[in-house]
Amino acid sequence: MAIKFYNTLTHKKEDFEPLNPPHVGMYVCGPTVYGDAHLGHARAGIVFDVLYRYLKHTGYKVRYVRNITDVGHLENDADDGEDKVAKKARLESVEPMEIVFHYMRLYHKNMDALNVLRPDIEPQASGHIPEQIEMVQDILDSGYAYETNGSVYFDVENYAKQHDYGKLSGRKIEDLQSNTRELSSQSEKRNALDFALWKKASHQHIMRWKSPWSVGFPGWHLECSVMSTKYLGDEFDIHGGGMDLLFPHHECEIAQSTAAQGKESVRYWIHNNMITINGQKMGKSLGNFITLDELFAGTHKVLEQAYEPMTIRFFILQAHYRGTLNFSNEALQAAAKGLKRLTRAYYAINKLPVSEKSSLDITAIRDKCEEALADDLNTPIVIAHLFDAANLIGNIQNGKEQISGTGKLALKETFETYAAGILGLDFEEKEQNKTQDKLKPVVDLLLDIRLQSKKNKDFATADKIRDELKASGIVVRDRKDGYDWEIE
RNA sequence: GGUACCUUGGCCGAGUGGUUAGGCGGUGGUCUGCAAAACCAUGUACGGCAGUUCGAAUCUGCCAGGUACCUCCA
Numbered sequence: 251m252a253i254k255f256y257n258t259l260t261h262k263k264e265d266f267e268p269l270n271p272p273h274v275g276m277y278v279c280g281p282t283v284y285g286d287a288h289l290g291h292a293r294a295g296i297v298f299d300v301l302y303r304y305l306k307h308t309g310y311k312v313r314y315v316r317n318i319t320d321v322g323h324l325e326n327d328a329d330d331g332e333d334k335v336a337k338k339a340r341l342e343s344v345e346p347m348e349i350v351f352h353y354m355r356l357y358h359k360n361m362d363a364l365n366v367l368r369p370d371i372e373p374q375a376s377g378h379i380p381e382q383i384e385m386v387q388d389i390l391d392s393g394y395a396y397e398t399n400g401s402v403y404f405d406v407e408n409y410a411k412q413h414d415y416g417k418l419s420g421r422k423i424e425d426l427q428s429n430t431r432e433l434s435s436q437s438e439k440r441n442a443l444d445f446a447l448w449k450k451a452s453h454q455h456i457m458r459w460k461s462p463w464s465v466g467f468p469g470w471h472l473e474c475s476v477m478s479t480k481y482l483g484d485e486f487d488i489h490g491g492g493m494d495l496l497f498p499h500h501e502c503e504i505a506q507s508t509a510a511q512g513k514e515s516v517r518y519w520i521h522n523n524m525i526t527i528n529g530q531k532m533g534k535s536l537g538n539f540i541t542l543d544e545l546f547a548g549t550h551k552v553l554e555q556a557y558e559p560m561t562i563r564f565f566i567l568q569a570h571y572r573g574t575l576n577f578s579n580e581a582l583q584a585a586a587k588g589l590k591r592l593t594r595a596y597y598a599i600n601k602l603p604v605s606e607k608s609s610l611d612i613t614a615i616r617d618k619c620e621e622a623l624a625d626d627l628n629t630p631i632v633i634a635h636l637f638d639a640a641n642l643i644g645n646i647q648n649g650k651e652q653i654s655g656t657g658k659l660a661l662k663e664t665f666e667t668y669a670a671g672i673l674g675l676d677f678e679e680k681e682q683n684k685t686q687d688k689l690k691p692v693v694d695l696l697l698d699i700r701l702q703s704k705k706n707k708d709f710a711t712a713d714k715i716r717d718e719l720k721a722s723g724i725v726v727r728d729r730k731d732g733y734d735w736e737i738e
Numbered sequence: 739g740g741u742a743c744c745u746u747g748g749c750c751g752a753g754u755g756g757u758u759a760g761g762c763g764g765u766g767g768u769c770u771g772c773a774a775a776a777c778c779a780u781g782u783a784c785g786g787c788a789g790u791u792c793g794a795a796u797c798u799g800c801c802a803g804g805u806a807c808c809u810c811c812a
Contacts, residue, residue: 279812287812294812324810334810419807425740426808470810492812522812524805531806568761569751574744574805581750584762591761594775630752634760644776648769709771716773727775734775 253308253624255488256572258496258519259418263626268487269517274310275482276302277516279474279491279499280372282319283353284334286541287360289525289562289577290492290532296563296674297522297571297627298490299366303672304623315481316369320350321376321457322470333467336457346457350376360542363559365674371481375473379459382468382476385510386447386461394509398438400450400464406443409505415443418504418519419497445502447472471502479507479515489516493523522571527552529576540577554579557586560676564589567629567673588637593677595640596665598647605652612660615639619668629673636669686737693724697733700726 253266268274278298281291298316305312323334339346358368375382386402389395394409395402409415410423426443450464451457458465478486491500500519507515524531527538540550548556565585569575615635622631639661645651653661669675696715703711716726719735727734 281812282810290812292812297812420742421808422741428740494807494811497807498809524812526805529804531811533811565750573751576750578749580748580762584750587763588761591776598776628752630760634752637760641777645778647775648777650777704771707771713772720774725774728770728773729775730769 251620251624254626255518255520256626258521259516261420264518266487266518268310269485272309272311274305274312274488275486276305276312276314276488276490277474277478277482277486278314278316278369278489279495280316280318281353281357282323282334283350283357284323284338285353286543287353287357288532288539288541289545291357292360292364292542292562293525293566293571293575294490294492294522295361295366296364296566298520299674300567300629300672301488301490301520301627302367302369303674304627307667307672313371313482314369315371315373315478317474317477318350318354318372318374319470319473320346320354320374322468322473324470333455333457336455339456347376350374356543363542363546364563365560365676367674373477373481375468375477376457378473378477378480379468381480382472383448383459383461385472385476385506386463386468388510389447389506392509392512394505395447396440397463398440400466401438401446402448402463403439403444404447404502404505404509405440406445406505407441409509413505413508415505416501419501421497421501445469445471445498447506471499471506474499475503475506475510475515478503479511484511485513485515485517488518488520490520490522493521496521523574525566525575525577527577532577552579555583557582561586561589563673564633564675567675568633570626570628570630572626589675592636592640592669592675595643596662596669596677598643599658599662599665602643602646602653602658602661603649604655604658606654607652608654608657609652610642610646610657612639612657612664616660616664616667619664623672632668632673636665639664689724689737693719693735697726697735701733 254263255266256262257264276298278294281287298314302312302314320335321333324332333346335346335349339349342349361368386395389404390397390402394405396405397403406415406423415423416426423443427441446469448461448463448466448468450466455467457467459467478489489500489503504514504516507513526532527540530538532539538552540552542559542562544550545553545557545562546559548554561582565582566575568585568588615638618635619632622628622635625631642651643661646653665677670677696719700712700715703709703715719726723738724735725738
């Protein structure tokens with residue numbers, strides 16, 4: 251089956267054909283590590299995690315590179331913009347690298363909790379200064395950059411004469427020019443659209459490296475062009491990131507790579523959309539910014555409760571990655587319940603009664619899941635099919651449908667492949683299961699007694715046992731001639 | 739101001755020229771000693787106005803509302 255992805259560059263769904271099958275190179279813009287990871291990071295992390303898992307599932311050998319931006323990302327594009335990491339370091343009176351490692355660890359911790367797999371390579375910009383200097387030189391050599399006072403800028407106007415600057419973001423250079431503010435008289439740039447490839451460090455700027463032009467630091471856009479091609483080759487398959495990076499970041503990447511090597515690097519640009527809160531984009535300036543730690547702990551003022559990482563993951567995957575996703579407590583609570591239902595269905599599979607033959611076609615569910623994933627990674631449809639499967643499981647439990655031993659295995663395998671393997675929904679509540687195992691003899695004993703009481707119509711005792719267990723967090727559900735229980 | 743995009747039932751969210759997306763919630767029911775869980779049934783939704791069409795929520799135009807990008811952001 252042909253896999254289709256929406257390519258931002260061509261504005262349409264395209265068949266995915268890797269350059270060197272079975273190998274696939276995939277680069278995704280990672281975080282700038284100067285602050286807590288938030289819901290937006292979760293979405294990008296999860297979306298591309300599912301893409302990564304899916305490509306591997308279909309048999310590709312994927313090299314997944316996701317960078318850590320730890321230098322060069324300025325507060326703004328003005329000439330006096332301060333490096334984000336350096337600023338944070340200054341404010342907290344620590345080394346920039348302390349900031350970098352602190353937030354990188356936090357990011358990893360949060361992503362691990364969301365069951366986001368680590369990329370194969372996670373390069374840091376600060377570890378690739380020589381390569382970045384080399385690329386600046388290449389761009390200078392190609393004539394698409396100029397040096398002013400120790401800084402090097404990309405010459406957008408000149409580049410646009412030969413190439414299409416704005417092709418990715420759908421912008422026209424004339425519009426961009428008419429919309430940019432006037433250059434200040436002190437500016438080193440020839441044109442307001444030009445962006446920095448290398449900047450000379452002011453004397454208070456602490457993150458600095460030697461280069462042929464000055465002691466300074468690389469421009470933000472450069473690192474991605476450099477590190478993607480270093481690890482994936484001059485040309486590679488997929489470049490991902492949030493839609494907010496489309497312009498200028500990714501547009502500049504295209505320009506840089508084209509200028510430096512005479513051709514574009516990226517074949518498929520894939521962008522995830524934003525998360526909104528009450529219809530508005532999440533942003534620091536808007537004060538509606540929710541970090542993942544706050545979300546997991548329920549400590550932000552807009553949160554009615556804490557939410558499990560898996561609930562967040564499920565919530566995000568219930569929407570297609572290219573649409574905006576609106577956050578609300580109601581929506582997250584609904585997601586939590588839906589996920590619980592799927593989890594219960596999964597655990598019920600083992601206990602299903604086996605019949606001679608199956609009245610169900612499990613392969614049809616598998617096929618539909620495959621089809622949905624191949625159609626631009628349509629995770630909400632996959633989830634809808636998993637709910638169909640959950641429905642079947644309920645019907646088998648109630649004796650309305652029959653399933654054979656092999657059917658049962660197929661059902662289990664479907665959940666494991668699609669829900670757990672590709673969507674990355676981690677059904678295993680490890681700690682809880684351990685407790686559950688330890689308590690099993692005790693709880694079973696009580697429930698055996700309760701069963702006997704029920705037979706003797708001693709409902710007072712039966713209810714007392716159920717109520718007491720519930721008070722200690724154990725929920726009992728009666729089955730025909732038996733019971734189920736779980737720790738809530 | 740420029741450029742894009744969006745508007746689906748109480749909420750979240752797929753989809754798309756003609757057959758029920760799905761989830762959560764609500765209501766009724768089955769099961770149960772009672773519950774819980776599960777299952778069944780139930781909502782004829784697609785911003786407004788025109789147009790194209792045998793037929794549009796799906797295409798076109800206009801209008802209204804919203805959002806994003808153009809500055810840092812996943």
